[in-house]
Structure formats: structure tokens, C-alpha cells
Amino acid sequence: MKNTVEDEKALEQIHEIPLTEITISHDNVRHSDPTKNLEELAASIKKHGLLQPVVLKGVFGTPPYELISGQRRFLAHEQILHKHMIRAVFAGSLSKAEAVIRSLVENLQRLELRYEDTAKAITYLYEKFGKDERAVQRETGLSLRTVRDFILIEARATPKIKRLLNERKVSHADVKRAIRAAQDNLKKAEALVDLIIKNKPTAHQKRRLVAVGERQKGASAESIFNEARRPQVEQSMVVSLPEELVKALAKATKSLSLEPEELAIKVLGEWLQAQGFTG
Numbered sequence: 715m716k717n718t719v720e721d722e723k724a725l726e727q728i729h730e731i732p733l734t735e736i737t738i739s740h741d742n743v744r745h746s747d748p749t750k751n752l753e754e755l756a757a758s759i760k761k762h763g764l765l766q767p768v769v770l771k772g773v774f775g776t777p778p779y780e781l782i783s784g785q786r787r788f789l790a791h792e793q794i795l796h797k798h799m800i801r802a803v804f805a806g807s808l809s810k811a812e813a814v815i816r817s818l819v820e821n822l823q824r825l826e827l828r829y830e831d832t833a834k835a836i837t838y839l840y841e842k843f844g845k846d847e848r849a850v851q852r853e854t855g856l857s858l859r860t861v862r863d864f865i866l867i868e869a870r871a872t873p874k875i876k877r878l879l880n881e882r883k884v885s886h887a888d889v890k891r892a893i894r895a896a897q898d899n900l901k902k903a904e905a906l907v908d909l910i911i912k913n914k915p916t917a918h919q920k921r922r923l924v925a926v927g928e929r930q931k932g933a934s935a936e937s938i939f940n941e942a943r944r945p946q947v948e949q950s951m952v953v954s955l956p957e958e959l960v961k962a963l964a965k966a967t968k969s970l971s972l973e974p975e976e977l978a979i980k981v982l983g984e985w986l987q988a989q990g991f992t993g
Contacts, residue, residue: 739780756794829879895927905935
């Protein structure tokens with residue numbers, strides 16, 4: 715049932731709510747390190763006030779309430795500032811999926827979530843929406859490539875690789891490349907991730923990892939990595955595209971979070987292979 719204009723205005727109102735009437739919802743996506751840098755946040759709130767109210771599930775006047783966004787702000791009030799009230803807005807009645815979406819988007823817009831929190835939320839929504847990646851994209855505003863990366867990595871990456879992602883020692887893109895280059899050999903993928911972190915290859919070298927791994931399926935991680943780093947002759951081509959293709963390319967690169975050059979190489983390579991022009 716859709717909210718009326720009056721309902722929407724009521725939901726936008728800011729209320730002072732006792733902390734004792736609020737519990738942290740299980741649908742809040744931030745589960746790891748919610749107290750990280752909490753002292754800094756508390757100091758900011760003490761100096762400037764709470765600039766962004768927390769978001770509560772439900773309707774004002776019917777406690778207890780569930781907090782779906784603003785966990786760190788709530789904890790700063792409760793644990794450090796020892797306040798009894800907090801400014802809040804209400805999101806109305808939400809399904810679990812709607813609450814997860816709201817919490818995910820709110821958190822991503824403020825402080826970057828750890829890998830495990832984002833992956834858990836995206837994977838839940840992916841399953842909830844019948845394994846429809848585009849539905850997750852539409853509801854969260856994340857790029858389709860980002861959604862696919864989290865789903866792939868959550869399904870295939872080892873605990874060690876996920877820990878390195880949580881510690882932000884490696885990017886999602888590099889983990890995905892390592893998994894593809896290792897042909898789903900997770901031990902080999904771990905070794906490739908370690909080599910990427912230690913040696914810091916260039917963007918071109920990292921892209922070549924996948925091609926080398928696909929050609930040399932039985933090779934070790936070290937052999938694949940060293941081959942990808944070998945100097946290679948590359949030629950640049952300037953291609954004039956009609957306006958409709960330029961627009962389509964821009965739309966595709968934005969949706970997939972790919973550089974135009976990377977997408978063009980991928981598409982051209984697949985077409986040439988399908989036509990039998992490459993070995």
C-alpha cells in the first residue's frame with residue numbers, strides 16, 4: 715500500500731527518541747567493526763551536533779523501534795556521550811528486503827562497509843530477488859559489475875581472500891582476476907592474490923593474468939604471474955565510432971564499471987574468437 719502525501723511528510727519529520735526505546739535491527743547490514751573510530755564520531759557529534767538523524771523502522775508513537783541505519787551514531791550516543799535521547803526519522807513499515815536495501819544504501823553513502831557486511835547484504839538480496847542481478851542493481855543503485863563481483867567472490871573466494879578484502883589489502887577486481895586466472899583452483903587463486911599484493915603489478919599486467927591463466931591451465935601461480943609480467947608488444951588503434959555506439963559504450967561502461975578500453979578489448983576478443991580468427 716502506497717503512502718499518502720501526509721504519510722510521507724510524517725515520515726520526514728525528525729523526532730527526539732529515548733535510546734531505551736530503540737533496538738538495533740537484525741536487518742542493519744553493518745555487523746563488523748561498528749565501533750571503529752567511534753571516539754572520533756562522538757567528538758564530532760559533541761562539537762557539531764547530530765547532523766544526520768538515525769533511521770528507525772516503524773511509525774512514531776509505537777515503541778519499541780528498530781534501528782535500520784545509523785548504528786554507529788546510536789552507539790556513540792549510548793556508549794561514549796551517554797545521552798538519553800537521539801534525533802531520528804521513521805521509515806514506516808518495511809519488509810526485510812526493503813530494510814536491508816535501505817540500510818545498505820545509507821551505509822555505503824556514509825562510511826564504506828567492510829567486505830563481509832556488503833557481501834552478506836548483496837547475497838541476501840540476490841537470493842531474495844530470485845537470483846536476479848539486475849533487480850539488486852536497480853534497488854541498490856550499485857553497478858551491475860559490483861553486484862556480480864560480490865556474488866562471485868562470496869561464492870568462490872577462500873576465507874583468507876575474504877579476510878584480505880576486509881583488511882582492504884586487495885581490490886575486488888584483483889580477486890576476481892585471480893579466481894578467473896586460477897580457473898577456480900582456490901589454492902592457486904590465493905597464491906596469485908599474495909603475488910599481486912607483494913609485487914604490485916601494473917593494470918595491464920593484472921589484466922593479462924586472466925588470459926595467461928586460461929591458456930596455461932596447468933601452470934603454477936608463479937608461472938602465470940611471471941608470464942603476465944613479461945614485456946609484450948602492444949599496438950594502439952584509433953577507431954571512429956558512430957554516435958549511437960559511443961552512447962551505448964558509455965552506458966555499458968557505466969553499468970559494468972569497466973574502462974572503455976577494457977570493455978572494447980573484451981568484446982572484440984570474444985567476437986574474433988567466435989569467428990575463428992584467434993587460436
